Amino acid sequence: MTDPFAYYRRSPLQRGLDSQGANWAALADEVAYAERFAGDDTLPAIAIADLSPLPRLGFKGRGTIAAMQARGIVLDATPNRCFPQPDGSLCLVLAPSEVLLLSPLDGSGERLEQLNASWNIDDGERTYPLPRRDSHAWLAVAGTAAPEMFAKLCAIDLRLHKFPNLFIAQTSVARMNAILTRVDLGATPVFHLLVDSAAAQYFCDCIVDAADEFGGGLVGLGAFQKLADG
Structure with a gap:
């Protein structure tokens, strides 16, 4: 054990x-x-x-929805709605400017790591990651x-x-x-x-x-x- x-x-x-x-x-x-x-x-x-x-990650800022859609996350700007993803993860839209991503129950966090790593302040996307884990x-x-x-x-x-x-x-x-x-x-x-x-x-x-x-x-x-x- x-x-x-x-x-x-x-x-x-x-x-x-x-x-x-x-x-x-x-x-x-x-x-x-x-x-x-x-x-x-x-x-x-x-x-x-x-x-x-289990892994989890947040993003916040005026450009968050567009930034997530550009990265293949299935969601829209409807607040207080959860959007299941094809890999079993969940995208919680808390507001039009904030999302929370939860890993699948198997604990695979590769996609969340990629999302975190792909963010760059110089891109000017008006979103930033939050360490919700x-x-x-x-x-x-x-x-x-x-x-x-x-x-x-x-x-x-x-x-x-x-x-x-x-x-x-x-x-x-x-x-x-x-x-x-x-x-x-x-x-x-x-x-x-x-x-x-x-x-x-x-x-x-x-x-x-x-x-x-x-x-x-x-x-x-x-x-x-x-x-x-x-």
């Missing part, structure tokens, strides 16, 4: 997940992640996974009971008929500013949450505590990868 302490880059939730019995593995860029927990073979009613080790923790919450659970933590009505797939809410969750995106995997509702990494453990504890009433709990990234594979 991988020792997460052997890696320079780790999730801000690493210590808390380790105390819950996480089994660890490493991504290609040598970042430790919680691959599984005991009991992952049967998903709980609400499954909560730490995706913080450092600034934001990333959780995913799956399950049909998730909207009811979120009603305890968030004022947004996340019932499936009120908050459609691929919509984004920039709101308060557990009294913290959060970016919340619905991206279903097959028939399973899935909500991605990005929050300030400095308060990641507090935030995760709030989500786990709220989900406990519904039989929810932590799972490894591997459980979400299986969902994505169908």
